[in-house]
Amino acid sequence: MTFSLKRVYAIFTKDYKDLLKNSYVLFGIALPILYAMMVNRIGDQDPYFNFLPINLALVVTGAFIQAAIVAEEKEKNTLRGLLLSPASTLEILIGKSVLSAVVTTLVILICIKLSGFVIVSLSLFALMIFLNLITYLAVGTMLGLLSRTVMETSIIGMPFMIVFGMMSNFKPLFNNEILLKGIDYLPSEQFTFAWIKIGEGGQFGDIIGELIVLTIWAVAAVVITIITYGKRRFDK
Template sequence: MTFSFKRMNAIFQKDWKDLYKNSYILFTLAIPLAFAALLGRIGEDDSTMQSMPITLAFVIAGVFVQAAMIAEEKEKNTLRGLLLSPASTTEILIGKSALSLLMTVVVIIGSIILSDFQVENVAWFAILIIINLIFYISMGTILGLLSRTVMETTIIGMPVMLIFGLTPMFVSIIENKAILKLINFLPSERFSAAWSAIASGKGFADIGTHIVILLIWAIASLILTFIIYGKRQFDK
């Protein structure tokens, strides 16, 4: 089956119309923006804190919003029809992810403006954003497929927020070396480290390792998404 932009766009348009009716999602999207505005107001210049609104945008817009939209389809019993429709796996996953991706990018741009952060190297920053988008939206898709209701996405999504979103805030108070080593490989920590390197004017030699590890996370999450989607497609 050939890829159909028309089928993918139809899925995106449906999600776009549903977004206006969902006050929960619209309110959720405002959280990273509020945090960014607060940091901008107090003039925070710590690189770890500067990256937090963007990390929150990934977790909240990329994970929670994506999971909520997919779980809502399940609640309305419309996801089954979508899974069994002529649309291919790629068309459905891209179509269902397009709105979350767009919203995440908008929130990230808004966070940068509100917090008055300066992006030193736009090219490297864009690469980091793209890789993280793949990972976090894949995680949101996985949570949505595993959840039975929208409320359940919030419950099972909290550990995701703590682990992949808020960890950089607590690194300084953790003393266990084994835990610190594990945290060091988390996407949020690698993004924060790469952000610090970019803010210091460093190049690929200093951020290359971070990018490679982020790529591994992104590819692994994408593969897992296709596997779980395939299982849900044939579940009885």
Template sequence: MTFSLKRVNAIFMKDYKDLLKNSYVLFTIALPIFYSMLLSKISDDDPTMTLFPINLALIITGAFIQAAIVAEEKEKNTLRGLLLSPASTLEILVGKSALTAVVTLIVILVSVKISGLEMLSIPFSALLIALSLIFYLALGTMLGLLSRTVMETSIIGMPFLLLFGMMSMFKPMFENELILNAIGYLPNEQFAVAWVTLSESGQIGDIVGELIVLTLWALAAVVITVITYGKRRFD
């Protein structure tokens, strides 16, 4: 079966129409933008706080919105028909992720504009955002497949929000070097390190290590999501 943009577009348009009717999703989308507005009023040179709007947009919009969209399909009993449709696994995953990806990028751009965050190397910054976005979209799809309802995605997803979205704030609480090193390899931490490095030097050669780690996180998330999708397909 060949990849069909027509089927992908049909899934995209269906999700778009459903999104406009979902007040929970629309409210969630506004959270990173609201935080950016607050941050713009505060002068803070801490890179963790400066990059928080982007990380929040990725985890809240990229993962949680994606999870809500998939879980809503399950809640309405329409996901089963989609999983058993002629659409391939790739078409369904791309189609279900396309809208969230577009919305997340818009939220990131708005958040960057409001917070005044500088993007000194746009191509490399875009690469970092793209790799992170793939990871969070895959994570959100997996959470949606594992959840029975839209509200359940918030419960299941809360540990991931704390781990990938807010762990940087909790680092001062830990003194164990092993734990701190483990936290340093989280995708949000690698993203922050690479972003700060680019803002100082602007050379992609200085962030090769971070790009490799982010790529591995993205690939692992996609593989786990595809496996989860395969199991749920025949559940």
């Protein structure tokens, strides 16, 4: 079966109509925007603090909206019908990720505008956003597959949001070097480290290590999500 953009677009259109009726996703959209407004008001020069709205947009908006879209399909028992349609697994996963990707990108642009965040290198920034989007959309799909209802995604996803979106704020509370080193390899931390280097005049070669880690996260997240999809797609 050949890949069909028409089937992907049909899935995207359906999710778009469903999203307009879902008030749950407003939290995922509003939280990073509120933080961006706070960053602008405080005017703190700490790069970790200034980068928080963008990381939250990726984690909360990207993963949570994606999880809600997938969980709603399971809750309404419509995922089975989608699986029995002519659409392939790849078309279903891409089609159900496009809307979340578009919304997340728009939220990131709003956060940049509201917080006054300065983009030094648009190409490198876009590349890192792309790699992180793959990671968080894949994880969001997995969270949705593991949840039985839309509201359950909040319970399952809250630890994920804290660890992946706000862990840098809790680093001063830890003294364990192994734990701190592990936190440094989170995609949000690698993104921030790379952007600090770029802000100091770094180029592509200076952040190749961070890009490799982000790529590993993206590939691993997609593989694990596909495995989870194969096992949980028919579960209620």
